Amino acid sequence: MSNLVGFNLPAERFPTRSLVLKGIPYVPHYRNESVYVSPGYGQTNFDRYSEQQLLLKGAQYQPELLWERGVNGVVNEENP
Numbered sequence: 001m002s003n004l005v006g007f008n009l010p011a012e013r014f015p016t017r018s019l020v021l022k023g024i025p026y027v028p029h030y031r032n033e034s035v036y037v038s039p040g041y042g043q044t045n046f047d048r049y050s051e052q053q054l055l056l057k058g059a060q061y062q063p064e065l066l067w068e069r070g071v072n073g074v075v076n077e078e079n080p
Helices: 051-056
Strands: 014-021 024-028 060-066
């Protein structure tokens, strides 16, 4: 029997402000909370937005429970 305590426990999630634009959710990137990305980021799309950009396009806030986000990680074309 293994001594791994909590091995199968779900990761803790935190209230996080996401944005929804035309039915598509945009969540903070996990390495940098000031960069918002949509589903498929890093695989099928590489579009990144700021909170202000999404709000100007008409996005609305929506609360989500997400894993903890980083605050200053590098997010760019070489490091999606």
